[in-house]
Amino acid sequence: xxxxxxxxIDRRRLRRKLSFWRxxxxxxxxxxVVATTGYFWRDGTGVGIAHIARIKIEGTITEDEELLExxxxxxxxxxxxxxxxxxxxxxxTTAGGEAVFEAVRKLAxxxxxxxxxxxLAASAGYMIASAADHIVARQSSIVGSIGVLFQYPDxxxxxxxxGIKVDGVKSSPLKAEPSPxxxxxxxxxxxxxxxxxxxxxxxxxLVQDRRPLDRAEVLALADGSIFxxxxxxxxxxxxxxxxxxxxxxxxxxxxxxxxxxVVEWKPRNQGGWWGVGSQATVASLLGLDRLVDALFARxxxxxxxxxxxxxxxxxxxxxxxx
Numbered sequence: 001x002x003x004x005x006x007x008x009i010d011r012r013r014l015r016r017k018l019s020f021w022r023x024x025x026x027x028x029x030x031x032x033v034v035a036t037t038g039y040f041w042r043d044g045t046g047v048g049i050a051h052i053a054r055i056k057i058e059g060t061i062t063e064d065e066e067l068l069e070x071x072x073x074x075x076x077x078x079x080x081x082x083x084x085x086x087x088x089x090x091x092x093t094t095a096g097g098e099a100v101f102e103a104v105r106k107l108a109x110x111x112x113x114x115x116x117x118x119x120l121a122a123s124a125g126y127m128i129a130s131a132a133d134h135i136v137a138r139q140s141s142i143v144g145s146i147g148v149l150f151q152y153p154d155x156x157x158x159x160x161x162x163g164i165k166v167d168g169v170k171s172s173p174l175k176a177e178p179s180p181x182x183x184x185x186x187x188x189x190x191x192x193x194x195x196x197x198x199x200x201x202x203x204x205x206l207v208q209d210r211r212p213l214d215r216a217e218v219l220a221l222a223d224g225s226i227f228x229x230x231x232x233x234x235x236x237x238x239x240x241x242x243x244x245x246x247x248x249x250x251x252x253x254x255x256x257x258x259x260x261x262v263v264e265w266k267p268r269n270q271g272g273w274w275g276v277g278s279q280a281t282v283a284s285l286l287g288l289d290r291l292v293d294a295l296f297a298r299x300x301x302x303x304x305x306x307x308x309x310x311x312x313x314x315x316x317x318x319x320x321x322x
Protein backbone atom coordinates (compact mmCIF):
# COMPACT_ATOMS: atom_id res chain seq x y z
CA UNK A 1 0.00 0.00 0.00
CA UNK A 2 2.84 2.41 0.90
CA UNK A 3 4.54 1.76 -2.45
CA UNK A 4 1.28 2.45 -4.32
CA UNK A 5 0.80 5.71 -2.41
CA UNK A 6 4.37 6.77 -3.27
CA UNK A 7 3.69 5.99 -6.94
CA UNK A 8 0.58 8.19 -6.90
CA ILE A 9 2.53 11.06 -5.31
CA ASP A 10 5.31 10.71 -7.89
CA ARG A 11 2.80 10.72 -10.74
CA ARG A 12 1.14 13.88 -9.40
CA ARG A 13 4.53 15.58 -9.09
CA LEU A 14 5.37 14.54 -12.66
CA ARG A 15 2.04 15.89 -13.92
CA ARG A 16 2.66 19.21 -12.17
CA LYS A 17 6.14 19.45 -13.71
CA LEU A 18 4.79 18.61 -17.16
CA SER A 19 2.02 21.21 -16.76
CA PHE A 20 4.59 23.82 -15.73
CA TRP A 21 6.81 23.16 -18.73
CA ARG A 22 3.82 23.10 -21.08
CA UNK A 23 2.72 26.53 -19.84
CA UNK A 24 6.31 27.79 -20.01
CA UNK A 25 6.63 26.54 -23.60
CA UNK A 26 3.35 28.23 -24.59
CA UNK A 27 4.47 31.51 -23.02
CA UNK A 28 7.84 31.26 -24.77
CA UNK A 29 6.18 30.70 -28.15
CA UNK A 30 3.82 33.61 -27.46
CA UNK A 31 6.77 35.86 -26.58
CA UNK A 32 8.56 34.87 -29.80
CA VAL A 33 5.42 35.62 -31.84
CA VAL A 34 5.01 39.00 -30.14
CA ALA A 35 8.65 39.91 -30.66
CA THR A 36 8.63 38.79 -34.29
CA THR A 37 5.39 40.62 -34.99
CA GLY A 38 6.73 43.76 -33.35
CA TYR A 39 9.87 43.56 -35.48
CA PHE A 40 8.05 43.20 -38.76
CA TRP A 41 5.41 45.80 -37.84
CA ARG A 42 7.95 48.36 -36.70
CA ASP A 43 7.48 50.45 -39.85
CA GLY A 44 3.73 49.87 -40.10
CA THR A 45 3.91 47.56 -43.13
CA GLY A 46 5.23 44.16 -42.10
CA VAL A 47 7.29 44.16 -45.32
CA GLY A 48 11.06 43.91 -45.24
CA ILE A 49 11.59 43.97 -49.02
CA ALA A 50 11.54 46.71 -51.63
CA HIS A 51 8.01 47.91 -52.39
CA ILE A 52 5.81 50.82 -53.45
CA ALA A 53 4.15 52.56 -50.50
CA ARG A 54 0.49 53.49 -50.60
CA ILE A 55 -0.70 56.18 -48.20
CA LYS A 56 -4.40 56.93 -47.94
CA ILE A 57 -5.47 60.51 -47.29
CA GLU A 58 -9.20 60.35 -46.72
CA GLY A 59 -11.98 62.35 -45.14
CA THR A 60 -11.73 65.78 -43.62
CA ILE A 61 -8.17 67.07 -43.47
CA THR A 62 -6.91 68.47 -40.16
CA GLU A 63 -3.49 68.87 -38.55
CA ASP A 64 -2.83 65.14 -38.31
CA GLU A 65 0.43 64.45 -36.46
CA GLU A 66 0.21 60.71 -37.08
CA LEU A 67 -0.11 61.18 -40.84
CA LEU A 68 2.84 63.58 -40.88
CA GLU A 69 4.92 61.09 -38.90
CA UNK A 70 3.92 58.31 -41.31
CA UNK A 71 4.98 60.36 -44.33
CA UNK A 72 8.32 60.96 -42.63
CA UNK A 73 8.82 57.24 -41.98
CA UNK A 74 8.08 56.50 -45.63
CA UNK A 75 10.69 59.08 -46.61
CA UNK A 76 13.27 57.46 -44.34
CA UNK A 77 12.51 53.85 -45.30
CA UNK A 78 15.15 52.24 -47.50
CA UNK A 79 12.55 49.68 -48.64
CA UNK A 80 10.24 52.24 -50.29
CA UNK A 81 11.02 52.85 -53.96
CA UNK A 82 8.02 55.02 -54.85
CA UNK A 83 4.87 56.40 -53.23
CA UNK A 84 1.21 56.48 -54.21
CA UNK A 85 -0.95 59.00 -52.34
CA UNK A 86 -4.52 57.77 -52.54
CA UNK A 87 -6.53 60.98 -52.07
CA UNK A 88 -10.25 60.90 -51.35
CA UNK A 89 -11.12 64.08 -49.46
CA UNK A 90 -13.44 67.10 -49.73
CA UNK A 91 -10.76 69.21 -48.03
CA UNK A 92 -10.45 70.59 -44.53
CA THR A 93 -8.47 73.21 -42.68
CA THR A 94 -5.97 75.29 -44.60
CA ALA A 95 -3.36 74.75 -41.89
CA GLY A 96 -3.89 70.99 -42.03
CA GLY A 97 -3.60 70.98 -45.82
CA GLU A 98 -0.48 73.13 -45.68
CA ALA A 99 1.24 70.78 -43.22
CA VAL A 100 0.54 67.70 -45.35
CA PHE A 101 1.51 69.57 -48.54
CA GLU A 102 4.90 70.43 -47.08
CA ALA A 103 5.45 66.86 -45.83
CA VAL A 104 4.64 65.47 -49.29
CA ARG A 105 7.05 67.90 -50.96
CA LYS A 106 9.78 66.85 -48.54
CA LEU A 107 9.06 63.21 -49.37
CA ALA A 108 9.00 63.91 -53.13
CA UNK A 109 12.47 65.41 -52.91
CA UNK A 110 13.79 61.88 -52.26
CA UNK A 111 11.28 59.44 -53.79
CA UNK A 112 8.90 59.73 -56.77
CA UNK A 113 5.37 60.49 -55.57
CA UNK A 114 2.15 60.15 -57.55
CA UNK A 115 -1.32 61.16 -56.36
CA UNK A 116 -4.18 58.88 -57.32
CA UNK A 117 -7.56 60.59 -56.90
CA UNK A 118 -10.47 58.41 -55.87
CA UNK A 119 -13.96 59.87 -55.69
CA LEU A 120 -12.93 63.33 -54.61
CA ALA A 121 -9.90 65.61 -54.29
CA ALA A 122 -11.29 69.06 -53.66
CA SER A 123 -10.03 72.18 -51.91
CA ALA A 124 -7.35 71.17 -49.39
CA GLY A 125 -7.63 67.64 -50.83
CA TYR A 126 -6.56 69.00 -54.22
CA MET A 127 -3.88 71.10 -52.52
CA ILE A 128 -2.31 67.90 -51.18
CA ALA A 129 -2.67 66.09 -54.52
CA SER A 130 -0.86 68.98 -56.23
CA ALA A 131 2.15 68.35 -53.97
CA ALA A 132 2.77 65.08 -55.84
CA ASP A 133 4.91 64.89 -58.97
CA HIS A 134 2.02 63.50 -61.03
CA ILE A 135 -1.76 63.38 -60.53
CA VAL A 136 -3.95 60.53 -61.78
CA ALA A 137 -7.74 60.81 -61.55
CA ARG A 138 -10.69 58.70 -62.54
CA GLN A 139 -12.75 60.02 -65.43
CA SER A 140 -15.63 60.66 -63.01
CA SER A 141 -13.55 61.87 -60.04
CA ILE A 142 -14.41 65.30 -58.63
CA VAL A 143 -11.42 67.66 -58.67
CA GLY A 144 -10.90 71.34 -57.91
CA SER A 145 -12.83 73.72 -55.67
CA ILE A 146 -9.72 75.89 -55.34
CA GLY A 147 -10.55 78.51 -52.76
CA VAL A 148 -10.94 79.38 -49.07
CA LEU A 149 -14.02 79.59 -46.90
CA PHE A 150 -14.83 81.32 -43.62
CA GLN A 151 -18.31 80.64 -42.26
CA TYR A 152 -19.97 81.71 -39.05
CA PRO A 153 -23.54 81.44 -37.78
CA ASP A 154 -25.93 84.34 -37.16
CA UNK A 155 -28.38 83.49 -34.38
CA UNK A 156 -29.56 87.05 -33.71
CA UNK A 157 -33.03 86.29 -35.08
CA UNK A 158 -33.38 83.25 -32.85
CA UNK A 159 -32.21 85.23 -29.81
CA UNK A 160 -34.77 87.95 -30.53
CA UNK A 161 -37.51 85.33 -30.69
CA UNK A 162 -36.36 83.87 -27.37
CA GLY A 163 -35.89 87.26 -25.73
CA ILE A 164 -32.16 86.69 -25.07
CA LYS A 165 -29.46 89.39 -25.16
CA VAL A 166 -25.68 88.99 -24.88
CA ASP A 167 -23.62 91.87 -23.49
CA GLY A 168 -19.85 92.11 -23.29
CA VAL A 169 -16.90 94.41 -22.73
CA LYS A 170 -13.92 94.19 -25.09
CA SER A 171 -10.69 96.04 -25.69
CA SER A 172 -11.41 97.01 -29.30
CA PRO A 173 -14.31 96.83 -31.79
CA LEU A 174 -12.93 93.88 -33.80
CA LYS A 175 -12.04 91.69 -30.82
CA ALA A 176 -13.88 88.33 -31.00
CA GLU A 177 -15.64 89.33 -34.21
CA PRO A 178 -17.55 88.19 -36.12
CA SER A 179 -19.88 87.01 -33.37
CA PRO A 180 -22.99 84.88 -33.86
CA UNK A 181 -24.74 87.05 -31.27
CA UNK A 182 -24.50 90.39 -33.09
CA UNK A 183 -25.06 91.46 -36.71
CA UNK A 184 -21.83 91.63 -38.72
CA UNK A 185 -20.63 95.14 -39.53
CA UNK A 186 -18.92 96.19 -42.76
CA UNK A 187 -15.68 96.70 -40.85
CA UNK A 188 -15.84 93.12 -39.58
CA UNK A 189 -16.64 91.78 -43.05
CA UNK A 190 -13.64 93.67 -44.47
CA UNK A 191 -11.37 92.09 -41.85
CA UNK A 192 -12.58 88.58 -42.63
CA UNK A 193 -12.43 89.14 -46.37
CA UNK A 194 -8.82 90.34 -46.13
CA UNK A 195 -7.94 87.20 -44.17
CA UNK A 196 -9.72 84.92 -46.66
CA UNK A 197 -8.21 86.61 -49.70
CA UNK A 198 -4.69 86.40 -48.29
CA UNK A 199 -5.08 82.64 -47.85
CA UNK A 200 -6.69 82.42 -51.28
CA UNK A 201 -3.68 84.15 -52.88
CA UNK A 202 -1.40 81.70 -51.10
CA UNK A 203 -3.46 78.72 -52.37
CA UNK A 204 -3.44 80.07 -55.94
CA UNK A 205 0.34 80.47 -55.70
CA LEU A 206 0.75 76.82 -54.68
CA VAL A 207 -1.29 75.62 -57.65
CA GLN A 208 0.62 77.93 -60.00
CA ASP A 209 3.94 76.55 -58.73
CA ARG A 210 2.88 72.93 -58.98
CA ARG A 211 0.86 72.82 -62.20
CA PRO A 212 1.81 73.71 -65.82
CA LEU A 213 -0.40 76.80 -65.67
CA ASP A 214 0.28 80.51 -65.55
CA ARG A 215 -1.37 82.79 -63.00
CA ALA A 216 -4.17 83.89 -65.33
CA GLU A 217 -5.04 80.26 -66.09
CA VAL A 218 -5.05 79.33 -62.41
CA LEU A 219 -7.26 82.28 -61.50
CA ALA A 220 -9.74 81.28 -64.21
CA LEU A 221 -9.99 77.84 -62.57
CA ALA A 222 -9.79 79.04 -58.95
CA ASP A 223 -13.34 80.36 -58.69
CA GLY A 224 -14.46 77.47 -56.52
CA SER A 225 -15.58 75.36 -59.50
CA ILE A 226 -15.34 71.59 -59.41
CA PHE A 227 -14.48 69.43 -62.42
CA UNK A 228 -14.70 65.82 -63.48
CA UNK A 229 -11.43 64.02 -64.02
CA UNK A 230 -11.89 64.40 -67.77
CA UNK A 231 -12.42 68.16 -67.45
CA UNK A 232 -9.51 68.44 -65.02
CA UNK A 233 -7.24 66.71 -67.54
CA UNK A 234 -8.24 69.21 -70.22
CA UNK A 235 -7.61 72.06 -67.76
CA UNK A 236 -4.21 70.62 -66.70
CA UNK A 237 -5.29 70.20 -63.09
CA UNK A 238 -4.44 66.49 -63.41
CA UNK A 239 -1.94 64.68 -65.64
CA UNK A 240 -3.63 61.45 -66.66
CA UNK A 241 -6.75 59.33 -66.21
CA UNK A 242 -6.92 55.95 -64.52
CA UNK A 243 -6.48 54.22 -61.20
CA UNK A 244 -3.65 52.63 -59.26
CA UNK A 245 -2.35 50.73 -62.29
CA UNK A 246 -1.84 54.03 -64.08
CA UNK A 247 -0.11 55.43 -60.99
CA UNK A 248 2.26 52.44 -60.91
CA UNK A 249 2.89 52.82 -64.66
CA UNK A 250 3.93 56.44 -64.13
CA UNK A 251 6.26 55.43 -61.30
CA UNK A 252 7.87 53.09 -63.84
CA UNK A 253 8.83 56.12 -65.92
CA UNK A 254 10.75 57.34 -62.88
CA UNK A 255 12.83 54.19 -62.52
CA UNK A 256 10.53 52.31 -60.11
CA UNK A 257 10.09 48.62 -60.90
CA UNK A 258 6.43 48.19 -61.85
CA UNK A 259 6.50 44.58 -60.58
CA UNK A 260 7.05 45.70 -56.98
CA UNK A 261 4.23 45.05 -54.56
CA VAL A 262 2.10 48.03 -53.54
CA VAL A 263 1.87 48.01 -49.75
CA GLU A 264 -0.40 50.28 -47.73
CA TRP A 265 1.31 52.07 -44.87
CA LYS A 266 -1.20 52.25 -42.05
CA PRO A 267 -1.03 54.17 -38.75
CA ARG A 268 1.85 52.91 -36.65
CA ASN A 269 1.24 50.61 -33.69
CA GLN A 270 1.62 52.77 -30.57
CA GLY A 271 1.62 52.03 -26.85
CA GLY A 272 3.35 48.63 -26.91
CA TRP A 273 1.87 45.24 -27.65
CA TRP A 274 -0.75 45.50 -24.91
CA GLY A 275 -1.31 49.23 -25.27
CA VAL A 276 -4.01 51.21 -27.00
CA GLY A 277 -2.18 51.09 -30.32
CA SER A 278 -2.02 47.29 -30.20
CA GLN A 279 -5.68 47.08 -29.34
CA ALA A 280 -6.37 49.20 -32.41
CA THR A 281 -4.23 46.83 -34.50
CA VAL A 282 -6.15 43.82 -33.21
CA ALA A 283 -9.43 45.63 -33.89
CA SER A 284 -8.24 46.35 -37.43
CA LEU A 285 -7.32 42.72 -38.01
CA LEU A 286 -10.77 41.66 -36.80
CA GLY A 287 -12.47 44.28 -38.95
CA LEU A 288 -13.93 46.06 -35.92
CA ASP A 289 -12.49 49.45 -36.94
CA ARG A 290 -14.44 49.36 -40.19
CA LEU A 291 -17.60 48.39 -38.32
CA VAL A 292 -17.22 51.33 -35.91
CA ASP A 293 -16.53 53.74 -38.80
CA ALA A 294 -19.66 52.53 -40.58
CA LEU A 295 -21.78 52.94 -37.46
CA PHE A 296 -20.49 56.48 -36.88
CA ALA A 297 -21.09 57.39 -40.51
CA ARG A 298 -24.63 56.03 -40.45
CA UNK A 299 -25.35 57.88 -37.23
CA UNK A 300 -24.00 61.12 -38.71
CA UNK A 301 -21.36 61.43 -36.01
CA UNK A 302 -18.30 61.90 -38.21
CA UNK A 303 -16.16 64.93 -37.30
CA UNK A 304 -17.89 68.03 -38.66
CA UNK A 305 -16.48 70.93 -36.67
CA UNK A 306 -13.18 72.51 -37.69
CA UNK A 307 -11.13 75.32 -36.18
CA UNK A 308 -9.74 78.14 -38.30
CA UNK A 309 -10.03 78.79 -42.02
CA UNK A 310 -11.19 75.88 -44.10
CA UNK A 311 -10.67 74.92 -47.68
CA UNK A 312 -13.43 72.40 -48.13
CA UNK A 313 -15.92 71.51 -50.83
CA UNK A 314 -19.46 70.67 -49.87
CA UNK A 315 -22.63 70.48 -51.97
CA UNK A 316 -24.80 73.52 -51.34
CA UNK A 317 -28.02 72.77 -49.47
CA UNK A 318 -31.10 74.93 -48.92
CA UNK A 319 -29.87 75.76 -45.41
CA UNK A 320 -26.45 77.06 -46.57
CA UNK A 321 -26.15 80.83 -46.56
CA UNK A 322 -24.35 82.74 -49.32
